[in-house]
Amino acid sequence: MVISEDTRAAIEREIGKYPQRRGALLPALHLVQQEHGFVSPDSMRELAGIFELLPVEVMEVVHFYNMFHDRPRGRHQVHVCTNLPCSLRGARGLMRQLESHLGIHAGETTADGRISLGHEECLGACAYAPMLRIGETYHENLDAEQAKRLLDGLE
């Protein structure tokens, strides 16, 4: 079993909130990803068991949503919003500076596994552009120097 007892219990609590078991599949995927950092094929098989689905039905849900990942990523997820409101205020330039600062391209992870860098579509921070999100936390109204310092502070 790759999904822990604690996570399984939390998944069962989520299932209780919905009229059909499957309603809790997205919450369950969030919980599994919180535990492991990604949703492995083994986790997908176990979730299929919990939800009485085929593994492929779990997999297609994992692959449909941008926030679910089927393989390990860096310890920190850095997402720069590059949609139009942020681009108008310099997000693309910020992304380029961060790429060269980390020595990777958007979509890649640093060799030490510390940071995965990615672009993201509108995060609802349009008046505070440019911005990035590290894990679940928004950092807004950034210039390149502030953003680099934020990244340097990640262990």
Add this chain to the structure above:
Amino acid sequence: MGLTVPYVTSYLSEHFADDAYATLDGYRARGGYEAAQQALRTSPEDLIELVKESGLQGRGGAGFSTGLKWSFMPTDGGKPKYLVCNADESEPGSFKDRILLERAPHKVLEGILIGAWATGSEKTFIYVRGEYAFPARQLQRAVDEAYAAGILGAKVLGSDFAHDVVIMRGAGAYICGEETGLLESLEGRKGQPRKKPPFPAQYGAFGMPSTVNNVETFCHVPHIVANGSEWFRGFGTEKSPGTTIFGVSGHVVRPGLYELPLGTPLEEIVFEHAQGVPNGRTVKGVIPGGMSMPILPASQLDVPMANEHLRERKTMLGTGGVMVMDETTCMVRAGCVITYFFRDESCGQCTQCREGTGWLHKIMERIERGAGTPDDLDILLDVAGKMEGQTICAFADAAAWPVQGLMRHFREDFEEHVRQRKCPFPESFEL
């Protein structure tokens, strides 16, 4: 921490700067949940009538009458009924729902309770976009407080009405803002929109009668109950009553949230509230209602921000996300960003959309690179025209409209790229 961006206050946002307003005590101290008490003493039929009379239109983009939507819910009592709060705000340029969830979560819940009573719903699912972790935590805290105080649960505010609220977090898919895509996601599936009919009021969440309303829409409801439909109609235009929270972004001195009556001229929002374009530059174009809505050129900023007026200019209010672009802006680059987004977010269900969004982006990039031909301009419009109105949901329209808008008002930008074989706007924002 109070709100750090400029804002103009009316009834929705008057306590935005007040941290206590996000707590139950703070909300109650400022009159919170009194409207819900009043609503529970009113019959559901009268409440629906009141909301119909107020003329409240949904604030999630489509602008449908909220009272009418509620009246579609069956009243025969056969099946459980559900309310769904669409907090999947993902329209680029929109961030009002985020701030409502963060600063006024109990107002959202109060609107939900009134809607639940009016529609006879036993449970509300609040679908919060996955990236909104902090707003979801604020909301969860409010829900927990409301349960502990007997505002949610078996006896809502001491009445015999029972109501439960479940918060579910999405996982990063724009299409889940479409109401039936949202319902699919709520049921644990890919967020691919459903064919309609049946509409959600007949066959909604988990196959039960359901009503889906946007966060801001719910927030207007307690004010309408407390003050009456005439009061509400004192804001806005005859056809579009009330205020809305405009989110202003892009090339302005003061980006931020501005709660203003519907019908406020776009130029007042851009030049007075957001204080115009910085660096002594002028406006080139403004997207009036989130990225799906066609752009307007600087010459048309006199338009009152209400659908009956915006439609005359071939655009719409959408979510009220106002994006301002200054004179340096390359409209082909803007088109590249816009079409990339829709290509990335198409759910892939309908051929016209899956293929069309890809082609729009490919051609847009080709023109920006200087590799476009004169035919490409017509092909863009041809593809957009063949997507519009041809698919299961309005996503394909949302992808086609902005391209049509750019071509309608800024065709010269496109022609100049083809003629010079390069981008003629060296000072434009970086791509």
